[in-house]
Amino acid sequence: MDDLENELQPPVEFNEPNDSLDDTVTPQKKRSRLPLAEPFFVATPKETGFHRTARLCLERIREAMLHHRWQEAAEYMACYPQMLQDTSVVSLGLDYKEMIRRISIEILHHHPKSSMEDYNIIYERMKHSGVKQYLMICLEHSFHLLLHGQFENAKRHLSAAQSWRYGKESARQQQKAKLIQAYRSLLDYIIWCDKKNASRNSTFTDPESSQEMHNYFRQAAVNLKEILKLPGVWDPFILSYVEMLEFYDAKEKANNVLNNYAYDSSFPPNPNALVYLYQFLQRHGASKRKLMKNLKVLCHLVPSHELMLDYSSFLLESEETRDLQKGLAVVLDMLDYACWRTNLDVWKRLKDIIDKLQLSEDWKDVVAEKMAARKEWWAALHFTRFLATEDALQRPQLMKVKAPLSKILCPEITLTYSAGQIIGGEKS
Known part of the structure; x- marks a missing residue:
């Protein structure tokens, strides 16, 4: 890397001789009025030659990336990872590792000749450069493999990460380990979907293929069941689990999973959870009372949600005056939001409700009360x-x-x- 020092030196500018100026006058440099980004690292009094060369190299990488000169950035980046070998107290350690990983991936993402092998080399090198970011690098690597359709390979990397242990780091990274477990289960679900679609397109039933498919379901179900005990937003995992349960006709279990996800107070308020439960109840012919109960909670969380049209429809069909007045409030709440301002269906629903309200003598007072604010x-x-x-x-x-x-x-x-x-x- 020291060989780069001369190359990385800033070019020397020579002043042209000017006879009209005295030799003692120092020409002033023009300063740009444009706002300039702060440098990543600045020179320090104790800076060694190695660190100076690394700093200049990083500046050149940054400059090349800003101007989209990806080949030039890649050439400089081939030398910069030598900073990982620095054990002095001046080194920033993990910050360098994280920065090298992010810059390398960014360059590969834009470089016209990058390949999957290049990505794999970078990820594997960064995994073994330290333990603190091992799990997150494994997860990011798997995401990249997923984007390129390599599901089995991604699952292999997540399986290795799931079995990873390193002293006290294992306890510190427990949340990340749960995330690895969740995404590994999601991969089991994806593979299960592929096998399900293949069996549907097949003209005959293969018992061995069905058993293999069921094995993937069991693997995913065991992990997802544990993951969903943790409070959080697990939307894609919930949908995957429920789809598999419905496929095997475990409707009661799927209903319990969705109910817990929607109404468990330990979970954060999540309108999507109520939507998923409502759609499930609709698919399986639930009573109007159950559907309205679910939509009532959703109305409280998101009064502008499109399902409020369904809710107002149920209220309009009711024979109780109280429900009709509630339906008026629901539709007016929707129209408080500009996104519904030109929606014909919402205005028609409002007209239908008011037409039905006019059958009672005090309908004007009801409308005036709702419009007062x-x-x-x-x-x-x-x-x-x-x-x-x-x-x-x-x-x-x-x-x-x-x-x-x-x-x-x-x-x-x-x-x-x-x-x-x-x-x-x-x-x-």
Whole structure:
């Protein structure tokens, strides 16, 4: 690496002779007004020649990467990992290792001639350069193999990581070990899916293939069952586990898994968990009461969720006045969000609810109560002259539904949300 020192020296600039200036005058260097990034490392008084060369090499790597000169960056990077051999107190140890790994992978990702073998060499070298990041490097390596369709190879690396032990480091990295276990189970699920699809496309049933497929299910199920005892967000793992359980007709067990995931107080609030449970209940013909109970909790967490259309539909079908009033609140909550402002289905649902409410004498009081907190800003969100023009030209069906509702929802405000007024205003 010392041979690079001369090459890495900054070029020497010579001042052209100027007879009009005295020799004692030192020309001032022009400073750029552009903001410059801080250097990774700066020179220190105790800097050795080795560290100086390494610092200059890193600066050249950085410069080449910033300008997308990947071949040049790769050539310099071939020398820089010698920093891993540095055992002096000046060395930053793990920081160097992490930086070398990230820079190497970034260069390979952009280099036009990089290959899987290059990636494997880098990952294997970094795995054995220290123990503190071993598990995470194994996991990242497996992700890269997955992206290239090498499922069996990725599983082999995760299996090796799962059995990894190194003194006290094993206890410190317990969470990472659980993550390795989870992704290994996910790989078992992927392989199980491949075998399931192959058996479906086959014209005859192969008992040996079915047994092999069931073995992958058991391996994945054992690990996933343990993983899902840990509080956290495990969405892809939950979906994989439930799909396998449904395939083997273990519906009750799948229902329990989803219920625990959605309602266990030790888990963080997760709207997706409620969505998965609702979809499962729908698939298996659950009662309306169970579906509404699930959607009620989801409504509390995400009032703008698309499933609130289902919830308002159930409430609309109910014969109880209380449910109808709740349905009105649900739809109004959806329309509080701009993402639903031009959705015809939501406005139609609102019209249907108000039409049904009008069968009772106090319907105006009910609507006024729900709109009381909205009267200062709701008209500006939905019933402006600009929206009337846009809806009349681009969404005439929406205009037809919204125009009558504007007078019901905002009776105290003079609105211009009317097709006739807009056209008349344009003519005048």
